[in-house]
Amino acid sequence: MLRPTWRTRDLRVVLVGVVFLLAWIGIGYRLFQVQVVEAATFEADGNDQRIRYEDIAAKRGTIYDREYIELAVSVDLPSVIADPALIADPAETARVLAPLVGGNVADIAESLSRPDSRFAYVAKHITIEQEKEVEAEMELAAECRSGDYPASCSAALDGIYMRNEPLRVYPSGDLAAQVLGLVQQDDQKGLEGLEALYDEQLTGTPGTKVLERDPAGIPIPLGELLIEPAVAGVDLRTTIDREIQHFAQQAAADAMVDTGAKAATIVVISPRNGEILAMASAPTFDPNDRGSIGEAIEAGALRNRAVTDVYEPGSTLKVVTVAAALDSGIVTPQTGWWVPAAYEVEGKEDPYTDVKREEGRQMSVAEILTKSSNVGTIQIQERLGNDLHHEYLERFGLGQFTGDSVPGEVPGLLRPVNDWVSATAGASTAIGYRVDVTALQMAALFGTIANDGVWVEPHIVSEMIHPDGSRDVTVPRQRPVISEATARQMRELLQGVVEQGTGRRAAIEGFAVGGKTGTTEKFLPEQGAYSEDDRIASFIGIAPIDNPEIVIAVVLDSPHGEVQEEDQIAELQFGGVSAAPIFARVARAALQALGVAPDLGVAPDPGAEPDDQ
Amino acid sequence: MSLPQSHAGDRPSLEVIPGATRKLRPKISHWILFGFAVIVAFFGLIYSRISLDSSAFEIQELEAQIAVQEDLHWQLRYELAQIQDPARLEIEIAQLGLEYPAERIGLSVPVVGIDQLDPDYRWAQLKAILSAQP
Structure with a gap:
């Protein structure tokens, strides 16, 4: 058997070394490209995937009577929202939700039957009692998904979420209605009365926060950074008795x-x-x-x-x-x-x-x-x-x-x-x-x-x-x-x-x-x-x-x-x-x-x- | 049973070797201490990080609770204002069978407004008047 000579062995070592060197050079070059040359682009791409800027709504100011009793006040009430693209059976989802939110099955089913859309309201501004019932139903659905109760599993509430939304309410109904005026329901912009005249002061200044989210879109714990806090609107005390x-x-x-x-x-x-x-x-x-x-x-x-x-x-x-x-x-x-x-x-x-x-x-x-x-x-x-x-x-x-x-x-x-x-x-x-x-x-x-x-x-x-x-x-x-x-x-x-x-x-x-x-x-x-x-x-x-x-x-x-x-x-x-x-x-x-x-x-x-x- | 015998007499006696240098045993206690310190620092770092994260989670949870309580506060204030609505109260009052008195009855309170009088005397008089009311 021919034993390898020292020269042959040296050549192999050199060849392997060269391969490794070239590989490292390639990696180094790529690293240089990623970290230095295109660093800004990659950073921006990463941020786009991970970071989201969100506005923090400022609380609209309250209008009081002369004794500081609310005549117009904004309260955050839960709304049930949906992602129609994730709902497999809108009719079944509507059948489950309608009695909980006091809605009409046909209307809810119709709003959910738009697979091209990624957003739909199931019910706006539900009561605290209704919120509890919907939450209980959603928890049950989550347990079903986890396999704890496979017998009762239902996909009806997949794509259903709840979020708090501000609502301008007037506790005394028509009391001083023309004086107070009213706001637009969606963005709470003042349309009439004091709500319109003092809209700028009542609105306040919205804030901004940065949220880090994982690839599934779920917020990463501790990944929230407050950039600018929201400043609540000014409260008005009226002379109304x-x-x-x-x-x-x-x-x-x-x-x-x-x-x-x-x-x-x-x-x-x-x-x-x-x-x-x-x-x-x-x-x-x-x-x-x-x-x-x-x-x-x-x-x-x-x-x-x-x-x-x-x-x-x-x-x-x-x-x-x-x-x-x-x-x-x-x-x-x-x-x-x-x-x-x-x-x-x-x-x-x-x-x-x-x-x-x-x-x-x-x-x-x-x-x-x-x-x-x-x-x-x-x-x-x-x-x-x-x-x-x-x-x-x-x-x-x-x-x-x-x-x-x-x-x-x-x-x-x-x-x-x-x-x-x-x-x-x-x-x-x-x-x-x-x-x-x-x-x-x-x-x-x-x-x-x-x-x-x-x-x-x-x-x-x-x-x-x-x-x-x-x-x-x-x-x-x-x-x-x-x-x-x-x-x-x-x-x-x-x-x-x-x-x-x-x-x-x-x-x-x-x-x-x-x-x-x-x-x-x-x-x-x-x-x-x-x-x-x-x-x-x-x-x-x-x-x-x-x-x-x-x-x-x-x-x-x-x-x-x-x-x-x-x-x-x-x-x-x-x-x-x-x-x-x-x-x-x-x-x-x-x-x-x-x-x-x-x-x-x-x-x-x-x-x-x-x-x- | 025999006791072990002493072998002291067999042991060669110690001698000084001229020119030989003393070989020191490596002192491992320092290294053990250093290693221990590194381990402590490592776990300490991990612990502090976990504590920090845990505190941050707690803060997040508390902030969420504050938000919920704030919402509840405003909802309760809203409900309170609704309850105090004069129109609602009027209905309640009517259901209780109460109404504004048809005739107005004047109360003659001679001691009120006369500052020169002794306050105790005025108070006694006032109490007497008030206690006489149906």
């Missing part, structure tokens, strides 16, 4: 039934600080009931009529004419003159007249307001002059936005004094025509009289509460409009309206109240003329009149019919007949809710006299 709001809404709804009005608006404000305690419009809607929103839009139920709808205030605006004349010293409450039954003004075919007064007579300023005399008020305006009259109307805030915290507000219309060219302009304005106002503007106007002549910005958001606990407190604008003495005189005159004049139905047992009635023909913009049948009936009042706590504006759109009273039949189209009793009803409830003690003598309980003890 839920109890008063409820009473106001109920009164507005009843008014539509009792008077046949097309719509009713009630505003309750606190004159001292401008806080809006209630703002009710009827018809209304329930923002939780998404199915009824379309119908509500058609019925105009989404409108916050207290700020979106304008009307000519009629006789309620006479208070400005009289207050301006008193404040500028042109008249006193006792100043009197002859007030004819009919008063002709150049340029107007028909003379101005008073309702239910056929003969001229001597009247004082106090009587003119108490009896709501058109002719007398026009005579006061003539003494006042257009410029001064217009100046006071402006100072009372007409033709301007009341502020910036009330959503959907319109400024109304107060024509510049330069446009008061016709001879009837001043006269008509004096008795509440040619001026368009909102119910809120009128409430603020009467609030000025209640607040010793100082106009205070009506507002509905009292503070914004940031996630870090800091607060932006609303400081309402204020401006003096009339003197304190004039305001006091006006309150006395308004008390006279309720005690002896057109507003007697606004009286409340135990409290001295004041206010003014208003009835105007309804202007129909599409026809460019006043309606022959429809009227706007209103009453705006202050209670208690000596130490005002609330101002309430009641506006009814087109009340019809009559009401039988003790000795007469009264027409509901008049503010004193239809709107004044609503004021009384709301004022009584509001004063009780606010804990205001009666200021008039009420029958004392003899048993409570300390002398009896």
Whole structure:
């Protein structure tokens, strides 16, 4: 046998060495390529497979009433979702899930029968009880898959998952619905009301996180990295008093039934600080009931009529004419003159007249307001002059936005004094025509009289509460409009309206109240003329009149019919007949809710006299 | 039975070899200590890593629980607000047969609001009035 020589063995060793060397060189080259030359590409590819950036939704801010009770709040509720591509038998899956989530078998089966799709909702926002039932069923299915209970194995819930999704809910249903507004269901974007006006603040800032997932898409434990935390939205504390709001809404709804009005608006404000305690419009809607929103839009139920709808205030605006004349010293409450039954003004075919007064007579300023005399008020305006009259109307805030915290507000219309060219302009304005106002503007106007002549910005958001606990407190604008003495005189005159004049139905047992009635023909913009049948009936009042706590504006759109009273039949189209009793009803409830003690003598309980003890 | 005999007399006596260097036995105790330290460090590292991971899992679990509790908190607040809804309360009140009093009864409390009077006297008077109420 030929023994290998040393040379042959050396050659083999060298050959093997060369092969190994070449292999290492190849590996090294590839490593260099992977680690250095194409490192960035491979890193990106790896990250794409493993890492996912996810947005962290910011919690939408809560809207509270004045006592920090939720009016609008976002809650995370579970939804049942599916990957239709993984569902083998949609009908069987639907049969299992439908009774658990309270859905329709056919509807669920249809949504699951789309194998091209990778996502479908089985049920949105289920209850906690339903969640528990679905979870139990899913756990059972998981055990089946693991082989522990092969007899009951079912593939029905393969591809079914649950995830929490935010839902905007309004715990009190239709309470202050138009004020709060509503959000889009999917992305919670504000659409109406405070939800829309403060959408940016309520939304907050979404955060970002990085998630590492394994090839099956399951998150790797500890593979979660928070890059940017979500910042929750700002909470709003409103000035709404839920109890008063409820009473106001109920009164507005009843008014539509009792008077046949097309719509009713009630505003309750606190004159001292401008806080809006209630703002009710009827018809209304329930923002939780998404199915009824379309119908509500058609019925105009989404409108916050207290700020979106304008009307000519009629006789309620006479208070400005009289207050301006008193404040500028042109008249006193006792100043009197002859007030004819009919008063002709150049340029107007028909003379101005008073309702239910056929003969001229001597009247004082106090009587003119108490009896709501058109002719007398026009005579006061003539003494006042257009410029001064217009100046006071402006100072009372007409033709301007009341502020910036009330959503959907319109400024109304107060024509510049330069446009008061016709001879009837001043006269008509004096008795509440040619001026368009909102119910809120009128409430603020009467609030000025209640607040010793100082106009205070009506507002509905009292503070914004940031996630870090800091607060932006609303400081309402204020401006003096009339003197304190004039305001006091006006309150006395308004008390006279309720005690002896057109507003007697606004009286409340135990409290001295004041206010003014208003009835105007309804202007129909599409026809460019006043309606022959429809009227706007209103009453705006202050209670208690000596130490005002609330101002309430009641506006009814087109009340019809009559009401039988003790000795007469009264027409509901008049503010004193239809709107004044609503004021009384709301004022009584509001004063009780606010804990205001009666200021008039009420029958004392003899048993409570300390002398009896 | 005989005792073992001493062999001390057979053992060659120790002698000094001139020029020979002393051969030291390798000291293995240091190596044992070093090895022990390495093992401890190795297991310590593993233990700390396991502890860290375990803590991270606990934190993850706690965070999940916090999220669940937060959800529950808001759901309960929502339910509370629903329960306090004036419209719901009104229905409940009606079902209980309660209604606003038709007539208003004034309470005459002469001692209230008079600051000059002794508070104890005022309180005694007030208690007397309140206890007289039906």
